[in-house]
Amino acid sequence: MGDPRLPWGARTGVMGVLNLTPDSFSDGGRFDRPEAAVRQARLLLAQGADVLDLGAQSTRPGAEEVGPTRELERLLPALTAIRSAHPEALLSIDTFHAPVAEAALAAGAHWINDVSAGRRDPALLRLAAAAGCPLVLMHSRGDSRSMDGLARYGDVVAEVRQGLLQASDTALAAGVRPQQLIWDPGLGFAKDTEQNLALLRGLALLAAEGVPLLVGPSRKRFIGAVLEEPRPRARLWGTAAVCSQAIAQGARMLRVHDVGPIVQIARMADALRSDGPA
Numbered sequence: 001m002g003d004p005r006l007p008w009g010a011r012t013g014v015m016g017v018l019n020l021t022p023d024s025f026s027d028g029g030r031f032d033r034p035e036a037a038v039r040q041a042r043l044l045l046a047q048g049a050d051v052l053d054l055g056a057q058s059t060r061p062g063a064e065e066v067g068p069t070r071e072l073e074r075l076l077p078a079l080t081a082i083r084s085a086h087p088e089a090l091l092s093i094d095t096f097h098a099p100v101a102e103a104a105l106a107a108g109a110h111w112i113n114d115v116s117a118g119r120r121d122p123a124l125l126r127l128a129a130a131a132g133c134p135l136v137l138m139h140s141r142g143d144s145r146s147m148d149g150l151a152r153y154g155d156v157v158a159e160v161r162q163g164l165l166q167a168s169d170t171a172l173a174a175g176v177r178p179q180q181l182i183w184d185p186g187l188g189f190a191k192d193t194e195q196n197l198a199l200l201r202g203l204a205l206l207a208a209e210g211v212p213l214l215v216g217p218s219r220k221r222f223i224g225a226v227l228e229e230p231r232p233r234a235r236l237w238g239t240a241a242v243c244s245q246a247i248a249q250g251a252r253m254l255r256v257h258d259v260g261p262i263v264q265i266a267r268m269a270d271a272l273r274s275d276g277p278a
């Protein structure tokens with residue numbers, strides 16, 4: 001039997017980002033009505049997304065936290081509409097609030113993506129344990145307001161690895177099974193440009209731990225800094241270069257806004273890997 005976290009087999013999976021927020025850094029206000037969200041879901045699935053990641057709280061630096069009640073008001077109508085339009089689609093919920101994850105699973109979501117790796121709401125780990133669903137543990141520090149001030153590391157790769165090992169131990173102690181876990185280095189979360197680049201150069205060290213690795217570079221600030229491109233939606237080629245490098249270093253899944261082009265990048269990078277895909 002295949003890995004339930006990677007039902008697409010040996011090729012690199014693509015997770016399509018769908019933000020139901022008014023204020024996300026690159027697509028805020030575009031899909032915050034259920035009809036617009038369903039249209040975008042249809043497009044991302046047609047372009048080859050393996051999973052859709054629905055977010056109802058922006059995590060960009062400085063974003064206002066709206067709390068679980070408002071998050072659910074944004075999330076549930078879109079989730080329900082997408083579920084009924086695309087009953088076969090795998091849906092992930094990007095939240096660090098257990099009540100939001102719980103309601104989303106009850107409404108038919110399949111994965112939990114927690115940018116705080118269980119740090120913000122430990123009840124989320126117990127919920128994931130009971131549900132048995134794939135659980136993304138992403139490395140981060142602090143919250144939207146404080147993270148930029150927490151980007152201090154001696155050796156960023158070693159410290160992110162250590163942080164993810166600790167988060168895994170905490171999740172396992174809460175009853176989560178190892179086969180549920182997915183790791184994410186958290187590009188842009190309490191990391192400056194050089195730290196993001198160092199993490200990408202050292203990604204193979206994280207992949208070597210054997211937990212499937214998800215990487216989310218899409219349109220992020222460090223790409224804008226390298227390219228001197230202030231417009232997030234004009235950072236596709238930089239995102240593509242990062243995705244290709246991430247696959248070469250062992251990433252198994254990419255979280256991106258521009259699914260169509262990145263599916264092509266992934267297919268090509270997969271073909272160039274010395275180990276496959278089969």
Ligand code: HH2
Pocket residue numbers: 017019021023024025026055057058059060094113114115136138184186187214215216217255
């Ligand atoms: N990045 C963002 C949000 N969620 N989840 C994972 N696992 N990995 C990431 O790198 C990641 C994430 C931030 O990007 P985006 O969703 O586009 O923006 P915003 O947080 O402003 O909604």
